[in-house]
Amino acid sequence: MRRVSYRPTVMVVGLLLAVFLLGIATPVSAGSFTKYATIAAGEGFASPINAVGPPDGARSEGWMGSEGYLWGGGFATESGYITKVVIGVIYRVDIPAVDDTVTLKYSLDGGATFGSTKLTWVPGDTAWVEKTLDITSDTSVNGGSWDWNDISNLKIFVQNTVVGPYSRENEDEWFLNIDDTTVMVDAFFVTVITSETPTTTPTTSPPPPPPPSFDFSISASLSDLTVQRSGSVSTELNVNLVFGIPQTVLLSGVWVGTPPEGVFPSLSPPSGTPSFSSTLTFSTTPEATVGSFTYQVKGISGSIVRTTNVSITVTELAPPAAPTLLSPDDGVVLDTVTPTFDWADVVASSYNLEIAT
The missing domain is CATH 2.60.40.2310 (Immunoglobulin-like)
Known part of the structure; x- marks a missing residue:
């Protein structure tokens, strides 16, 4: 009788299944990724237009005047354990500022709160320049560590600020202090460094104290x-x-x-x-x-x-024992009206003497 074996077919199917599973598994990769904003917005004098990336140096870049700001977000994600995060903006100005400032900062909740690490400078670059800020060690808004969910929620802001407080009383002086500098943004970006394994800071215990020289x-x-x-x-x-x-x-x-x-x-x-x-x-x-x-x-x-x-x-102090009479003898008849009595010493502050007549 002819025997038919299906074992080789099963092995081939098993190999194909293993290859398929390996093919769909998402590896944890290590590398450096630079992601550009895919959306941008602002308010006040801001007009984002194409303040997204990659940068093209076109004249239609986003711009903002005094007291305006722009933001960029929508960063694509990758895989891997994040070890470093650097945010950046490519900007220039039409007229160098005198004392007005620009601040680069970031938020993970749409601008409700900002990270404590910021970069502030007086903008004076009339050619395109990158300004970057390392926020790796700033864990003030992300729960203590960076992951790709934080990157997807990341928004990078640039704020153009006039130096000097504004009030109705100093309104004319405030307008005179404006540098009239227009800040233009070509792109927002974030650079993320990853590793294949989580990075942990090794904890070292202090060395034990030396044993005493004697005890x-x-x-x-x-x-x-x-x-x-x-x-x-x-x-x-x-x-x-x-x-x-x-x-x-x-x-x-x-x-x-x-x-x-x-x-x-x-x-x-x-x-x-x-x-x-x-x-x-x-x-x-x-x-x-x-x-x-x-x-x-x-x-x-x-x-x-x-x-x-x-x-x-x-x-409490216990009462003393009854004293022992030393002289005269107990019960003796005395022939003097001024007898002398003597008894054993006791701790007492007063004595009561009873004499039978």
Whole structure:
């Protein structure tokens, strides 16, 4: 029996399909493209006529008088990732200006807002001259990057401005200041540079700081303390060398949060060379704020800072224990009306003595 195979046909069709798909794929290209305006307009004295491109140097170019402007747009697009955008105008004047100015600027929303990058000059060229402006780094109106949609929305403006403000009071002087210069535009254009891949600005992290030449640690032997009003309590701070050549460490402290009234910390000694110890003492007054507080001790040596926290609770002054009578003996009968009493010392501001008769 004769066998018929269709596999080669399928392979040919597959190859043709692949070639077709490759043919319709839009490659991302790199290159330089100069696009000329296909539409132009203006107002005031402006008469755009053929202020579009490519330039032809004809006498029928668009022109504008004092305080007029022209714009060009309708730029064709290409493909590729945009890396540079330069706008330009080909212009000349009939009479060189003295101090009136021309400004080259651009907009992406029809002239409602303008990019922050502009070019202003006193027009004095009676022969055709190109004026260009690189707007690549100006991302004030395009969201931070350039793409071909921005180019399709691009409008390039030239504005002819009389130097000096206008008002009814100075109207005659203002007209005398007009340079009577006619600015003529032959074409607006934009030059776009593209690449095959997106361009990103590499971000570099700052180098890490060099390791310290030495290091130390700081800790408290007792980190939770309790003290009564009119009292004092202490803990020992241990400042130990971790590595390196010992350097002087300065000790200081600060309350974390609202500091209590009537609680006074002190450090002795306030500095030293690791390893060493320092005594942290809290002294309280009779009116010291009752409550719990946190005191942070800092050890500083150059740029190295180490800390440890000590908690302290201030309580009310507890009533003293009942005193012990030393003399005379309790219950003894005295034969004097001026006896002397003596008892063990207690912290008290007044005493009550009861005598049975």
